[in-house]
Amino acid sequence: MSAPYISFRDVCFTYNERAAEVLSNLNLELKRGEFFLLLGPSGCGKTTVLNLLAGFEQPTVGQIAVGGTPVTGPGPDRIVIFQGDDSLLGWLSTMENVEFGLMLAGMGRRERRARADRALKMVGLAGQDGKHPHELSGGMKQRVQIARALVCDADILLMDEPFAAVDAQTRAILQDELARIWMETQRTVLFITHDIAEAIILGDRIGVMRAGPRSGVKEIIANDLPRPRSRGDVAFANMYARIERAVSEEVQLTVQRETR
Amino acid sequence: MSGVSPSVASSSLAGVGGGRRALADRQTVLVLSLVSILGALVLWQITSTLVYRSILFPSFIKTAGALVATAREGLLLRDISATLSRVLIGFLVGSVGGVTLGLLMGSVPLVRTFFDPYLNFFRFVTPIAWIAPATIWFGVGETSRLFLVVYATIFIILVNTMAGVTRIHRDRVRMARAFGARSWQVFVYITLPATLPFILTGMRIGMGNSFMTVIGAEMLAGNNGLGYLIYSSRIYFKSDVMFATILILGILGFFADRVFDVAQRRFFWRYRAGH
Amino acid sequence: MSPNAASSGVTARDTNTRRPAPAPRRPTAWEHVRGALQDGRIRTPLIYGLSLLAVLGGWQFAAHRFRLLLLFPPPSATFERFVALLLDGSIEKASAVSLLRILAGFLVGSLAGILLGLLLGSSRLARALLEPYVHFFRFVPPLAWFAPVLLWFGIGEKARILLIVYTTVFAVALNAMAGVAAVSRNKIRMARAFGARPFQVFVLITLPASVPYIFTGMRVAMGNSFMTVVAAEMLAAGEGLGYLVNTGVIFLDTTTVFSGVIALGILGFTTDRVFRWLIRRFGGRFTAGPFAFDQ
Numbered sequence: 001m002s003a004p005y006i007s008f009r010d011v012c013f014t015y016n017e018r019a020a021e022v023l024s025n026l027n028l029e030l031k032r033g034e035f036f037l038l039l040g041p042s043g044c045g046k047t048t049v050l051n052l053l054a055g056f057e058q059p060t061v062g063q064i065a066v067g068g069t070p071v072t073g074p075g076p077d078r079i080v081i082f083q084g085d086d087s088l089l090g091w092l093s094t095m096e097n098v099e100f101g102l103m104l105a106g107m108g109r110r111e112r113r114a115r116a117d118r119a120l121k122m123v124g125l126a127g128q129d130g131k132h133p134h135e136l137s138g139g140m141k142q143r144v145q146i147a148r149a150l151v152c153d154a155d156i157l158l159m160d161e162p163f164a165a166v167d168a169q170t171r172a173i174l175q176d177e178l179a180r181i182w183m184e185t186q187r188t189v190l191f192i193t194h195d196i197a198e199a200i201i202l203g204d205r206i207g208v209m210r211a212g213p214r215s216g217v218k219e220i221i222a223n224d225l226p227r228p229r230s231r232g233d234v235a236f237a238n239m240y241a242r243i244e245r246a247v248s249e250e251v252q253l254t255v256q257r258e259t260r
Numbered sequence: 261m262s263g264v265s266p267s268v269a270s271s272s273l274a275g276v277g278g279g280r281r282a283l284a285d286r287q288t289v290l291v292l293s294l295v296s297i298l299g300a301l302v303l304w305q306i307t308s309t310l311v312y313r314s315i316l317f318p319s320f321i322k323t324a325g326a327l328v329a330t331a332r333e334g335l336l337l338r339d340i341s342a343t344l345s346r347v348l349i350g351f352l353v354g355s356v357g358g359v360t361l362g363l364l365m366g367s368v369p370l371v372r373t374f375f376d377p378y379l380n381f382f383r384f385v386t387p388i389a390w391i392a393p394a395t396i397w398f399g400v401g402e403t404s405r406l407f408l409v410v411y412a413t414i415f416i417i418l419v420n421t422m423a424g425v426t427r428i429h430r431d432r433v434r435m436a437r438a439f440g441a442r443s444w445q446v447f448v449y450i451t452l453p454a455t456l457p458f459i460l461t462g463m464r465i466g467m468g469n470s471f472m473t474v475i476g477a478e479m480l481a482g483n484n485g486l487g488y489l490i491y492s493s494r495i496y497f498k499s500d501v502m503f504a505t506i507l508i509l510g511i512l513g514f515f516a517d518r519v520f521d522v523a524q525r526r527f528f529w530r531y532r533a534g535h
Numbered sequence: 536m537s538p539n540a541a542s543s544g545v546t547a548r549d550t551n552t553r554r555p556a557p558a559p560r561r562p563t564a565w566e567h568v569r570g571a572l573q574d575g576r577i578r579t580p581l582i583y584g585l586s587l588l589a590v591l592g593g594w595q596f597a598a599h600r601f602r603l604l605l606l607f608p609p610p611s612a613t614f615e616r617f618v619a620l621l622l623d624g625s626i627e628k629a630s631a632v633s634l635l636r637i638l639a640g641f642l643v644g645s646l647a648g649i650l651l652g653l654l655l656g657s658s659r660l661a662r663a664l665l666e667p668y669v670h671f672f673r674f675v676p677p678l679a680w681f682a683p684v685l686l687w688f689g690i691g692e693k694a695r696i697l698l699i700v701y702t703t704v705f706a707v708a709l710n711a712m713a714g715v716a717a718v719s720r721n722k723i724r725m726a727r728a729f730g731a732r733p734f735q736v737f738v739l740i741t742l743p744a745s746v747p748y749i750f751t752g753m754r755v756a757m758g759n760s761f762m763t764v765v766a767a768e769m770l771a772a773g774e775g776l777g778y779l780v781n782t783g784v785i786f787l788d789t790t791t792v793f794s795g796v797i798a799l800g801i802l803g804f805t806t807d808r809v810f811r812w813l814i815r816r817f818g819g820r821f822t823a824g825p826f827a828f829d830q
Contacts, residue, residue: 074724087719089740091746104726104735285659289662293666295664373582385796386765388766392792397607468674472762475679479770490683491770494685517674
């Protein structure tokens with residue numbers, strides 16, 4: 001049995017002594033090249049899981065490792081795609097935003113430009129390279145982030161509810177495109193969402209988290225539906241029902257705890 | 261006094277995890293600040309003793325001494341109260357005027373358009389410039405000085421109040437009207453609360469302007485007050501009195517601003533912009 | 536009535552099959568005027584015009600009627616004087632002198648303020664050490680320092696420019712500090728994920744993101760600088776607009792005083808507009824969305 005690519009071992013996390021523990025003894029393993037979905041009610045700590053893997057936070061107890069090496073801080077092997085647009089640099093053009101990581105790495109201009117062109121084409125923004133973020137729509141801005149991540153050939157993509165701020169129709173389009181892009185590039189993806197349909201469209205395995213605080217992974221459901229997946233068919237509906245059962249218990253708990 | 265935009269965020273560093281270090285951090289900051297202040301005072305003392313002609317650059321000890329001496333003579337209290345009363349009276353009058361006019365101009369487009377040209381012209385004329393006409397009209401008395409302070413306060417408060425009124429969410433007004441509110445009710449229950457944070461910001465900046473203008477007015481055409489004290493001390497080369505007065509000014513201004521800060525945070529927090 | 540019409544509730548009278556629709560009436564002159572009045576582009580200048588007419592007219596009338604020609608000269612006299620001063624170059628010279636003073640101090644102060652503000656915003660150590668001073672000195676009105684500065688540097692340009700530097704530094708520094716604090720966390724995280732070192736984060740992210748705040752601080756500082764310069768010129772002579780206004784007072788020449796005030800208003804208005812334009816033009820691109828600060 002091969003060692004897991006990404007592993008969380010007995011991870012606990014709390015912000016400070018006075019607050020409740022966000023994560024308690026969380027164990028999770030991700031295989032290389034898989035698209036892993038993390039689902040859960042609000043406040044269950046799924047963003048924290050992503051932040052820990054990204055290296056933006058350090059676990060209070062336990063360890064997170066990538067390919068056997070423990071994670072100590074952020075790095076270009078784990079690119080994050082954030083919710084909302086505030087990680088885009090408004091004073092740079094789309095092209096310059098996509099090239100940003102490459103520019104930091106010291107890549108030459110011509111090669112940067114070539115790579116950025118390819119990435120923009122892949123996400124469907126070929127003609128928009130001269131525009132500035134404030135001239136783009138919400139969906140387009142998220143595509144810029146994806147292009148920025150693709151351009152770096154990072155092995156791992158971390159996506160924190162990237163389509164949450166986008167309208168439903170655009171969201172569906174972006175999901176399908178992301179699925180297509182992933183099939184072409186085969187990166188390892190950790191994707192956070194609270195949208196079950198989104199999870200089924202995108203994920204190989206779907207992890208359902210328990211209600212917070214002191215949360216962990218409740219169960220992992222394998223998604224064997226053949227790609228490309230369509231939202232209308234029976235298999236989709238069955239999977240939806242199955243996941244919904246698991247999630248709704250936790251949602252109920254969350255509501256109870258909030259209104260206590 | 262420097263005005264800062266309404267949305268000044270408290271300083272925080274990005275991306276640093278671990279709030280459990282916050283308490284230790286705060287203590288460190290406090291200690292460092294104290295060390296810094298003490299260090300500066302020592303440095304001040306040393307430089308002034310080394311600098312030739314310490315008449316020009318009084319030491320900390322001499323300044324403190326001057327402070328005590330003037331205080332004992334009762335002059336300090338007289339001057340402080342003179343300055344403060346001017347600031348307060350001018351500020352109050354300016355606030356009332358500024359808020360009233362601002363609300364009026366913000367709510368009634370016709371009035372706004374009518375007075376717009378004057379607003380956009382006079383607000384850029386520095387209040388100090390008006391000491392000249394004021395002296396010609398009112399003579400060299402309290403009225404001219406107060407006129408200046410009112411002038412300095414009224415425009416900034418007016419502009420901020422107006423900004424508050426024009427920024428009210430249309431949906432809130434619509435909501436009120438859907439519930440059957442009449443115009444005066446919309447004004448009292450929606451417009452006024454929504455404008456409050458802007459008014460407070462305007463007042464905070466206006467207070468700063470008041471101080472600046474009062475000092476200028478006292479230096480130019482006054483016979484008492486802290487500004488007058490500083491300027492008249494120059495003739496006798498009493499730099500220690502100068503420094504002492506500057507210290508007092510800084511403290512006064514700091515506390516005046518603090519009042520607004522506390523007011524904004526403790527009593528008016530529910531009226532924060534955007535709520 | 537046909538059965539269909541009955542069920543749909545439409546009577547024969549409603550459907551306009553027989554009589555042709557009446558031709559549209561040509562609007563009357565009054566309706567033209569009314570339409571024009573509704574149009575903001577016509578309405579606003581109209582009200583401006585009426586307003587100016589009313590106020591200036593009233594002023595002219597009152598000045599003559601109440602014989603206040605000395606204390607409160609009418610627009611006609613003021614205008615005459617203004618033009619005279621313009622023609623003999625006094626206003627231009629005075630304006631240039633005042634402006635140059637301001638600019639010299641302003642540029643130095645802004646640079647210092649930007650550096651100071653960015654430093655304070657980025658370094659906790661710097662903040663702990665220097666913040667007490669910033670928060671103390673910002674409340675001491677610049678004019679209060681005029682007396683000590685005169686004592687140290689005498690009555691010269693240096694004194695006045697130094698004062699402007701002081702005025703500018705704090706306004707700009709405070710706003711720059713706010714700008715640093717307002718940089719969104721995700722931008723910095725993004726940069727760090729791509730391997731940026733702290734210095735690179737500062738130059739490539741913090742600095743550009745703070746630009747609109749810096750401009751706002753400069754705008755405030757400009758206003759304060761005007762105040763300081765005029766007062767300094769009134770107190771210790773030297774050919775600026777403040778001095779011009781003062782001469783008016785000495786000779787009880789209110790028209791000169793008014794002319795100086797008008798010139799100050801124009802200058803202040805223009806410089807403010809310049810900054811507002813700068814903020815609008817460069818502020819927009821520096822955030823991912825529209826940057827709306829104050830008016």
